[in-house]
Amino acid sequence: MAINLANAGRTYPPTAPYSVGREAVRAFALAVGARHPAHHDVTAAHALGHRDVVATPTFAVVVAQRAEAQLIEDPEAGIDFSRVVHAEERFTYTRPILAGDELVTVLHVDSIVERAGLAMVTTRCEISDEDGEPVASVVSTLAVRGEEA
């Protein structure tokens, strides 16, 4: 199945809230080898002025990939996940993600560009908190190999 170029420019509906749990923040920090006490210990996070433990700089991917699944799993989009390679990723934070946050994500398909047998699919996840205030933006580019590549 071919990539549906008509999906470029599409915006998906907001996701159900992702509840950021302390243990999820700790488990992710452990998995990437992040040792700063503020990722793990509430008292250390308080000492730096944070309400609760602080997620590591790439934690937003956990939130974003749930939103990105809307595109990957959309039969209309025509993306065969076994042909996908992650090409680029960028995080931009308005504020750090903290345990206790309830995060809602809006997925935008910014562009789909075909070149040399590859389709480059760039998505942008705008993540905001329960008050609708922006938290982070996650831009991800997937390279999808064509059928004959």
Add this chain to the structure above:
Amino acid sequence: MSRPVLAELEVGQSIGSLAVGLDRTSLVRYAGASGDLNPIHWNDRFAAEVGLPGVIAHGMLTMGAAVELVTQWAQDPAAVVSYGVRFTRPVPVPDPGLATLEVSGVVGAVDLEAGTARVDLTVTVEGVRVLGRSQATVRL
């Protein structure tokens, strides 16, 4: 060690280095913590079927492990306000054994007005770069 002071930073100066060993357990731990259960990161048979030399690390694990150098240098987990990479080479993780990420960083730019510095990271495995354009902006 005290926190870096923006006005004292010089473009090109080193922020240090970090070596991160990844084994298969690291990949399974990251899969669980991140929810990325793609079998190319834990199943040799599947990896071979899709044309890979074997199980490879999640690009996002490499990205996440590399930025730890920046957090350690800034001494504040909330200091990183943006971070982007290109995934240029896969990182095969042997069984048994380790793939070792060698991470180093330099100050790439200083913006006194914005109160930020850009750190340019170099991430290699056995001398080969696995991330490209790996840059983090840090508020100091």
